[in-house]
Amino acid sequence: MDQRATFSNLWLAGALIAPQLLLVFLFFYWPASQAVYWAFTTQPPFGGTNDWVGFQNFQQIFTDRVYWNSVVVSIIFAFFSTSLSIGMALLFALFVDRQLKGYKAYRFIYFWPYAIAAPAVGLAFRFIFAPDAGFVSAINTISPNLWNPAFNGTDAMILIVLANSWKMMAYNFIFFLAGLQAIPRALIEAAAMDGSSVLRRARDIQLPLLAPTLFFLLVINITETFVDSFGIVDITTGGGPARATDLMVYKIYSDGFKGLDYSMAAAQSIVLMGLVIGLTFIQFRYVEKRIHYK
Amino acid sequence: MIERTPILNAVTHGLMLIGLVLAALPIYIVFVASTHDLHAVNQVPMSLYPGTHMVENYSKVWEKSQFGDKMLNSLIVAVGVTVGKVLIAAISAYSIVFFRYRMRMVFFWLIFVTLMLPLEVRIVPTYAVASNLLDPFQTILGWTGLGLKLPEVNLLNTYTGLILPLVATATGTFLYRQFFLTIPNELVEAAKMDGAGPLRFFWEILLPLSRTNMAALATIMFVYAWNQYLWPLLITTDQSKATATMMLQKIVPGPLFGQPPIWNEAMAATLLVMVPPLLVVIFMQGYFVRGLIATDK
Amino acid sequence: MSTISIKGVHKSYGRNPVVKGVDLEIATGEFMVVLGPSGCGKSTLLRMIAGLEAITAGDIAIGGRVVNQLEPRERGCAMVFQNYALYPHMTVAENIGYALKVAGLGKAERLERVAAIAKTVGLEDFLERRPGELSGGQRQRVAMGRAMIREPQVFLFDEPLSNLDAKLRVQMRIEIRKLHNRLKTTSVFVTHDQVEAMTLADRLVVMNAGRIEQIGTPEEVYRAPATRFVAGFIGSPAMNLIEGEALGPSEVGFGSVRLAVAHTGLQPGQRVVIGIRAEDCVATAAATNTLPVAVDFCEELGSARLLHGQADGRDFVVQVPGGAGGLRMGHHVFTVAPNAVHLFDTQSGMRIADTPDALSAAA
Numbered sequence: 001m002d003q004r005a006t007f008s009n010l011w012l013a014g015a016l017i018a019p020q021l022l023l024v025f026l027f028f029y030w031p032a033s034q035a036v037y038w039a040f041t042t043q044p045p046f047g048g049t050n051d052w053v054g055f056q057n058f059q060q061i062f063t064d065r066v067y068w069n070s071v072v073v074s075i076i077f078a079f080f081s082t083s084l085s086i087g088m089a090l091l092f093a094l095f096v097d098r099q100l101k102g103y104k105a106y107r108f109i110y111f112w113p114y115a116i117a118a119p120a121v122g123l124a125f126r127f128i129f130a131p132d133a134g135f136v137s138a139i140n141t142i143s144p145n146l147w148n149p150a151f152n153g154t155d156a157m158i159l160i161v162l163a164n165s166w167k168m169m170a171y172n173f174i175f176f177l178a179g180l181q182a183i184p185r186a187l188i189e190a191a192a193m194d195g196s197s198v199l200r201r202a203r204d205i206q207l208p209l210l211a212p213t214l215f216f217l218l219v220i221n222i223t224e225t226f227v228d229s230f231g232i233v234d235i236t237t238g239g240g241p242a243r244a245t246d247l248m249v250y251k252i253y254s255d256g257f258k259g260l261d262y263s264m265a266a267a268q269s270i271v272l273m274g275l276v277i278g279l280t281f282i283q284f285r286y287v288e289k290r291i292h293y294k
Numbered sequence: 295m296i297e298r299t300p301i302l303n304a305v306t307h308g309l310m311l312i313g314l315v316l317a318a319l320p321i322y323i324v325f326v327a328s329t330h331d332l333h334a335v336n337q338v339p340m341s342l343y344p345g346t347h348m349v350e351n352y353s354k355v356w357e358k359s360q361f362g363d364k365m366l367n368s369l370i371v372a373v374g375v376t377v378g379k380v381l382i383a384a385i386s387a388y389s390i391v392f393f394r395y396r397m398r399m400v401f402f403w404l405i406f407v408t409l410m411l412p413l414e415v416r417i418v419p420t421y422a423v424a425s426n427l428l429d430p431f432q433t434i435l436g437w438t439g440l441g442l443k444l445p446e447v448n449l450l451n452t453y454t455g456l457i458l459p460l461v462a463t464a465t466g467t468f469l470y471r472q473f474f475l476t477i478p479n480e481l482v483e484a485a486k487m488d489g490a491g492p493l494r495f496f497w498e499i500l501l502p503l504s505r506t507n508m509a510a511l512a513t514i515m516f517v518y519a520w521n522q523y524l525w526p527l528l529i530t531t532d533q534s535k536a537t538a539t540m541m542l543q544k545i546v547p548g549p550l551f552g553q554p555p556i557w558n559e560a561m562a563a564t565l566l567v568m569v570p571p572l573l574v575v576i577f578m579q580g581y582f583v584r585g586l587i588a589t590d591k
Numbered sequence: 592m593s594t595i596s597i598k599g600v601h602k603s604y605g606r607n608p609v610v611k612g613v614d615l616e617i618a619t620g621e622f623m624v625v626l627g628p629s630g631c632g633k634s635t636l637l638r639m640i641a642g643l644e645a646i647t648a649g650d651i652a653i654g655g656r657v658v659n660q661l662e663p664r665e666r667g668c669a670m671v672f673q674n675y676a677l678y679p680h681m682t683v684a685e686n687i688g689y690a691l692k693v694a695g696l697g698k699a700e701r702l703e704r705v706a707a708i709a710k711t712v713g714l715e716d717f718l719e720r721r722p723g724e725l726s727g728g729q730r731q732r733v734a735m736g737r738a739m740i741r742e743p744q745v746f747l748f749d750e751p752l753s754n755l756d757a758k759l760r761v762q763m764r765i766e767i768r769k770l771h772n773r774l775k776t777t778s779v780f781v782t783h784d785q786v787e788a789m790t791l792a793d794r795l796v797v798m799n800a801g802r803i804e805q806i807g808t809p810e811e812v813y814r815a816p817a818t819r820f821v822a823g824f825i826g827s828p829a830m831n832l833i834e835g836e837a838l839g840p841s842e843v844g845f846g847s848v849r850l851a852v853a854h855t856g857l858q859p860g861q862r863v864v865i866g867i868r869a870e871d872c873v874a875t876a877a878a879t880n881t882l883p884v885a886v887d888f889c890e891e892l893g894s895a896r897l898l899h900g901q902a903d904g905r906d907f908v909v910q911v912p913g914g915a916g917g918l919r920m921g922h923h924v925f926t927v928a929p930n931a932v933h934l935f936d937t938q939s940g941m942r943i944a945d946t947p948d949a950l951s952a953a954a
Contacts, residue, residue, distance in 0.1 A: 004391065004392070004394075004475075004479060004482075005392075005479040005480075005482035005483050005486070005643070006392050006393050006394045006482075007392055007393055007491070007492035007495070008393075008394075009393070009491075009492055010393065010395050012389075012393075012492055012493070013389045013393035013395055013398075014389075014395075016385040016386065016388055016389035017385070017386045017389035017390065017401055019382050019385070019386070020382050020383070020385075020386040020405060020462075020467065021386075021401060021404070021405070023382070023458065023461060023462035024404065024405055024408055024462050024464075025430070026423055026427065026430060026462070027420055027423060027458065027459045027462040028408045028411070028416070028462060029404075030419070030423060030430040031416040031418075031419035031420040031422070031423055032411065032416050032419070034419035034422065035416055035418070035419050038418075038419070088313075091309070092309075092310070092313045095306050095309060095310050095313070096310070098303075098306060100303055100306060100307060100310075101307075103310075105314075106310050106313070106314060108576075108579060109314055109317050109318055110313060110314070110317050111575065111579065112317060112318070112321065112572060112575065112576075113317060113320075114517070114575070115517050115521075115568075115571040115572045115574070115575040116321075116521070116568050116571070116572065117520070117521035117522075117523060117539045117542075117567055117568070117571070118521065118523060119523050119539060119540075119542045119543065119567075120324075120521075120539070120542060120564045120567045120568050121320075123542055123546065123555075123560060123561075123564045124320045124321075124323065124324045124561075124564060125320065126549070126555075127323070127324075127327060127555075127557055127560070127561060128320065128323060130554065130557075132336070132338070132554060133335065133336045133337075133338060133340070133554065133557055134338065134339070134340065135323075135338070135339040135340065137338050138338050138339045140338075141338075150549070166316075166317075166320065169317075170317070192297065197299075198297070198299055198302055199302070223410075227411075227412050227414050227415055228412060228414065230414050230523070230524050231523040231524065234523070234524075234543065235542060235543060235546070235549070236549060237549050238548055238549040240549065249414050249415070252414070252415070252417070253414070253417065253524070256417065256418040257417075257418070257528065262418055265418055266418065266419070269415050269416060269417075269418070272415050273411055273415050273416075276410055276411060276415070277410055277411075280410045478674065478676065480672045480673070480674050480675075480676035481676050481678070483641075483643050483663075483670070483672065483676065484670070484672060484676035484677075484678075484737075485678075485689075486642075486643070486662075486663045486664065487641065487643075487663050487664065487668070487669060487670050487690075488664070488689050488690035488693055488737070488741075489664035489690055489693040489694060490689075490693050494693065499678055499680075502680040503679065503680055
């Protein structure tokens with residue numbers, strides 16, 4: 001029988017879980033339900049209780065060009081940042097997994113970017129890629145304003161993609177490495193006896209067995225680009241120039257805290273929440289079932 | 295395994311070195327930039343040899359923004375979140391794994407779901423709760439018609455306000471749960487036969503065995519809490535409670551204003567913010583990889 | 592020291608019955624072995640005695656006191672687990688002394704008793720080590736020490752020797768039995784290994800699919816298995832069991848083989864299962880009452896040899912003396928003493944009783 005051995009003191013069980021449940025209620029479920037409430041109402045200009053407006057707020061944001069701009073920007077950001085950070089992390093994990101001389105040092109250092117705060121990363125990259133300082137702007141001597149993230153939307157996007165990828169690469173690297181090391185050595189050795197070379201093994205054995213890790217990281221990374229990227233954007237580009245890097249999450253902050261339009265911010269939050277829940281759902285239900293080879 | 299692939303090895307080494315540079319270079323650049331004077335730092339490209347103005351730059355940043363106090367605040371918050379999280383997540387996971395009651399899985403999912411929605415998405419209403427902690431209960435009481443008036447608990451500009459919402463996340467609970475599930479049933483039964491009750495078992499047997507896990511969680515939480523940016527920005531208007539990481543925003547002019555930052559000082563501040571979590575990670579790296587492997591899906 | 596009384600005990604997990612009505616009385620100081628294949632419910636029965644599983648129906652009483660509702664620590668039992676279940680972060684001394692610590696005993700007295708027990712199990716030099724640093728046999732002894740120190744009414748053993756290598760198993764078996772001879776604590780020992788059961792038990796219980804097949808001393812169970820299952824389970828090599836029929840009141844057969852048996856009153860045509868132990872076959876030159884076996888495979892045991900082959904098309908094993916002059920491959924003819932042929936009803940598997948004369952002749 002696979003039943004767990006348990007204790008029977010149920011009052012104790014309740015007491016043990018109460019603190020976390022309380023915190024989760026106060027700081028998660030209540031605010032989330034408030035957000036839902038605000039999304040479906042508007043605040044009257046001179047105070048008083050909110051008026052129910054149904055989907056009006058949503059209609060408003062869905063017909064707002066600025067909103068759709070932020071959606072497009074977020075998608076572009078998600079795509080490029082995720083591809084870059086996952087691709088590179090996978091490569092480096094495969095390299096380090098071969099355990100060539102000195103691999104421990106590589107493993108050690110590849111991980112550091114994870115520990116660095118998003119705004120710190122942002123500031124560092126803002127410096128390196130600054131239009132008038134740092135390094136990259138050296139190419140401006142060839143032709144002025146060849147590189148200028150303060151004016152060129154694409155340059156700004158490149159900047160935040162690079163900054164975000166740099167940080168996420170470290171995180172993905174560790175998971176990929178753990179996934180690779182979980183593959184029993186016996187499988188690799190069997191493949192080698194079957195005549196498979198290093199590259200072939202990577203393609204035929206390691207990558208397929210990494211598929212669960214890959215999809216897990218895919219979802220985590222995409223979610224992160226939609227939701228966690230506030231720090232980098234705020235400090236490097238502020239959403240500009242001309243909203244070229246106005247990510248959805250940044251817009252929520254601008255509308256909510258700077259613009260004080262809580263209803264709009266709430267409606268946008270709901271949409272973002274829905275997106276994230278949807279992504280996680282897909283990973284749990286659909287993808288994981290098909291990818292796990294047990 | 296004996297395998298002769300000299301060319302592939304050389305290429306791999308080369309690529310790994312490039313990777314090393316990619317990973318370490320930005321950090322190095324930040325360091326070097328913080329040692330130059332204003333003129334040198336604005337050279338394009340900046341010289342990669344460290345300058346001589348390190349002490350000068352750091353003292354300026356330290357004094358100008360009272361960075362010492364800010365670092366202390368960050369430390370208090372990070373330690374508070376770490377300790378709070380390590381403990382609360384442990385007892386929650388304990389309740390879920392080692393007791394059997396009908397609501398058990400419901401509670402687990404309730405907690406787990408919070409992983410999907412980080413702070414940034416519910417930032418405004420969470421702020422509202424922080425400004426009056428008991429407001430949700432007040433509202434609920436209002437629905438029931440009871441005339442009870444709860445006191446107002448304002449957490450803005452307090453350490454509690456900085457710490458509590460960060461402790462509410464589910465990461466730790468999930469990690470502990472995965473680990474607790476690997477404890478053999480027989481160990482629990484032997485303890486029961488020896489007469490140990492649930493609290494004794496938790497304190498004398500389960501926690502000592504969870505040391506690696508706790509170290510991993512502590513590392514993750516410390517880094518997470520120290521690196522918090524948006525939440526401290528919102529909740530502290532009083533500069534005395536500001537944290538180091540959020541100061542980065544105050545130190546540089548906004549990116550939309552067109553005015554460049556004072557780069558050498560900005561980089562000095564950046565390095566100050568970077569160093570503590572980096573040190574923690576470096577020290578804990580052995581434990582950390584093991585902890586993640588245990589929780590990997 | 593206590594008796595254990597198990598009356599009408601059932602255990603079901605949801606709708607899945609695992610123990611289907613067990614009645615068993617264990618005398619004070621008895622070493623009772625519960626033997627059976629995987630999944631027969633023996634471990635579940637043990638755990639119900641310990642209090643680690645709830646009893647679905649029936650009563651278990653220890654020392655005259657019904658313990659159904661009591662927690663494990665209140666029952667006066669100590670248990671040795673299959674995987675030892677030692678606390679990995681505690682030293683041997685702390686592991687052994689843990690129950691005393693929980694009971695609130697003072698440090699000095701605890702240390703004294705731990706030292707005494709450590710001496711009994713031969714671990715005095717290992718007290719400061721951690722389980723991870725010990726060998727399998729040493730861990731086993733720590734587990735036993737931990738159980739012993741509580742001076743319980745009952746010792747419960749849940750397949751404690753399964754994880755040891757063969758040689759160690761034999762050694763530990765002897766140690767456990769010697770310990771029991773000294774301490775005389777009522778013990779219940781669960782195993783799937785019938786050699787262990789036979790060598791350790793005062794009495795043994797054979798279980799199958801949640802029910803008791805037979806209770807008896809090792810001798811009784813070996814000599815007169817009560818069911819076909821017990822007959823095939825006890826003894827190594829397993830008893831040859833062949834479906835045949837009675838040919839006369841004292842004769843049975845299968846295929847072209849006809850054998851005389853000690854039974855009287857068999858109905859001709861009655862379907863029976865014929866059981867013959869490998870070692871009860873004797874080579875013969877006689878013409879009747881014979882069992883011809885075509886041997887195609889030999890297993891060398893040193894002092895004996897196992898001949899595997901076919902008797903009239905059915906698989907058959909014969910044990911013969913070893914040595915240079917012994918039988919090997921090829922066709923051989925054997926005979927079996929009439930009172931060494933066991934008969935079981937084909938439908939129910941129950942033993943068909945020998946006549947009283949036959950039983951006393953075999954004694």
